[in-house]
Amino acid sequence: DTEVTQTPKHLVMGMTNKKSLKCEQHMGHRAMYWYKQKAKKPPELMFVYSYEKLSINESVPSRFSPECPNSSLLNLHLHALQPEDSALYLCASSQDFSRTLWGWSYGYTFGSGTRLTVV
Amino acid sequence: AQSVTQLGSHVSVSEGALVLLRCNYSSSVPPYLFWYVQYPNQGLQLLLKYTTGATLVKGINGFEAEFKKSETSFHLTKPSAHMSDAAEYFCAVSEGDTGNQFYFGTGTSLTVIP
Numbered sequence: 001d002t003e004v005t006q007t008p009k010h011l012v013m014g015m016t017n018k019k020s021l022k023c024e025q026h027m028g029h030r031a032m033y034w035y036k037q038k039a040k041k042p043p044e045l046m047f048v049y050s051y052e053k054l055s056i057n058e059s060v061p062s063r064f065s066p067e068c069p070n071s072s073l074l075n076l077h078l079h080a081l082q083p084e085d086s087a088l089y090l091c092a093s094s095q096d097f098s099r100t101l102w103g104w105s106y107g108y109t110f111g112s113g114t115r116l117t118v119v
Numbered sequence: 120a121q122s123v124t125q126l127g128s129h130v131s132v133s134e135g136a137l138v139l140l141r142c143n144y145s146s147s148v149p150p151y152l153f154w155y156v157q158y159p160n161q162g163l164q165l166l167l168k169y170t171t172g173a174t175l176v177k178g179i180n181g182f183e184a185e186f187k188k189s190e191t192s193f194h195l196t197k198p199s200a201h202m203s204d205a206a207e208y209f210c211a212v213s214e215g216d217t218g219n220q221f222y223f224g225t226g227t228s229l230t231v232i233p
Contacts, residue, residue: 042209042223043163090162107153108221110162
């Protein structure tokens with residue numbers, strides 16, 4: 001299995017709703033990422049988990065709450081979002097996330113994303 | 120610090136013509152370089168990567184790229200464009216084996232004209 005699976009593919013939510021995005025990989029990767037991508041723009045890093053611990057939080061508002069229950073799963077909990085949060089949310093994984101290992105030579109494997117619309 | 124510049128946010132080529140998408144980078148350490156493709160409403164797919172060794176890298180779907188250190192470039196080429204190549208292409212750089220993040224270029228949208 002060489003895929004990153006994201007669910008749901010599409011999500012429409014109101015500004016008072018609570019929802020969650022899910023991401024799963026079974027490649028044995030130990031680093032997982034959430035990216036946000038606006039139309040015609042490159043992905044913007046939100047969070048990095050390394051060995052199930054949060055390694056990087058790129059100053060993301062608290063209405064986005066990541067969770068890594070185990071090495072294969074990554075969730076993004078959403079609460080009280082704003083319309084400007086509408087975007088494609090991409091999950092990615094990589095073999096490792098380390099300044100001393102060669103994991104970065106493998107690059108990322110991306111999921112197909114969740115298209116989120118906040119109304 | 121790293122940065123990536125993709126010249127031309129939109130490129131149009133005729134079907135069967137050469138595809139050339141430009142990418143220049145700046146890096147204080149030997150970089151790892153990547154090209155990703157994104158089809159509409161999909162995630163990013165790795166086309167090819169350069170880490171060390173041979174500077175001409177071949178990827179999927181007939182694409183290749185050449186790492187030119189003297190020009191700090193990693194341009195993506197394909198000899199003959201297909202309609203199915205129409206997509207968004209992102210160049211990315213990481214800090215070799217000391218880095219921990221990708222830096223994406225702003226992307227180039229490729230249109231293939233029948």
